[in-house]
Amino acid sequence: MNVMRSVVLLVAVMAIAGVARGRQGDGSGVTDTTIDLGVESAVGSLSLDGENLGFKLAFEEANAAGGVHGRRFVWADRKRKSAEPADVLDVARRMLDEDRVFALVNFSGPAIGDIAAHARLRKVPLMFPHTALVSSEGERYIFTSFPRFEGEAEMMFRYLATTRGFHRIAVAHDPNAYGLTFRDALRLHASSFKYEVVGEMPIASRTPADVSAELATLAATKPDAIVMALYPEQAQALMAARVRAGWRGRMVSVGPLTDEASLAVPGGGADGTLGFCYYPDPERSQVPGVIRYRAAITRAHPGRRFDRYTLYGYTFGRLVAAGVERAGRTLTREGFIDAMESLTNWDAGGVMPDVSFSATNHHAQRAGFICEMQGGRLVSVTDWIAP
DSSP states (O other): OHHHHHHHHHHHHHHHHHHHHHHHSSSSSBOSSEEEEEOOOOOSOHHHHHHHHHHHHHHHHHHHTTOBTTBEEEEOOOOOSSSSHHHHHHHHHHHHHTSOOSEEEOOOSTTHHHHHHHHHHHTOOEEOOSOSSSOOTTOSSEEBOSOOHHHHHHHHHHIIIIISOOOEEEEEEOSSHHHHHHHHHHHHTHHHHTOEEEEEEEOOOSSOSOOHHHHHHHHTTOOSEEEEEOOHHHHHHHHHHHHHHTOOSEEEEOGGGOSHHHHOOGGGTTTTOEEEESSOOTTTOOSHHHHHHHHHHHHHSTTOOOOHHHHHHHHHHHHHHHHHHHHOSSOOHHHHHHHHHTOOSBOOTTSSSOBOOBTTBOBOOOOBEEEEEETTEEEESSOOBOO
16 A cells, blocks of 8 residues: 555656646756757867857856756757768757757758758757758748858859959869858859869868878869868868978868868968958957857866867857847747847857847858968958858
């Protein structure tokens, strides 16, 4: 009898807890004390790991301040098996279907289209994927971050031809959708901006040991500049090959590659490299948002190098927390989206122009600036410009 009474009591307690949990949110991802987010574990990637570290840093900062309306951010500890799109998608699907996360955070690469489709189907917010391969236009459950690649490419290639006078341009690219977007844009705008595409070189390996042969092939076409639509490890290999070969032509970084950690090589060999920067110098900028970022990194990870990947994650993580704050204590996914859509002139502290959303605009950042590597740092050569 005592055993039966204990079982009944346990079931009743669990039922009450379940009802209480249901009252606090939409039934998944939110409890009385936590908000469960889908953020990937470290995978050994300079860019991805830095972005996710930045997001987690912002969430940990909110937790240290007492959480948001009494709730702490937590995240599922899931790690992709490889960079293959199927493995990346598998991680996101497990977060959605097994972990029942409140929202997916970050993610990038060719799998992003399928990830967005799964999030949309399950009505789970996908917050600020680090890619411009997916659009938030017409989407309720997707919020996007930096300028679209198509607009960036048009603006950058116009600048190279009309301002810098480059008329022979080659491109080294990853053979996935990201790299092909810039390769195809380079072809598309050639006649309008009056330059010639003199060479194209796909680099398939994400971690190439030596791309001297690929660099030699491109250099043989005598380009004024080589555009790099690559991932950090690929770009580092190409920049190192350039130094070894003594090739003095201009290198051009596009997309989220543009960061000192991805481009710098010993001895100043990267100086003169042009790029489209999304964010100020994370090491030297004195704008309030970057100062706050450096202080946060130093407290949590003393000695870690400052870079634009962690700056990105930290800033957009703060933006997620601002939406949760605005949504109030009765937190649901739909209420969170409504709260995000009501944000107006959110102060990014100079990291990017202030952010406003609406029911028809889920895109945070449209502007960046053209920059040039000088003394091992990327220095702005234009003001904020929107493609």
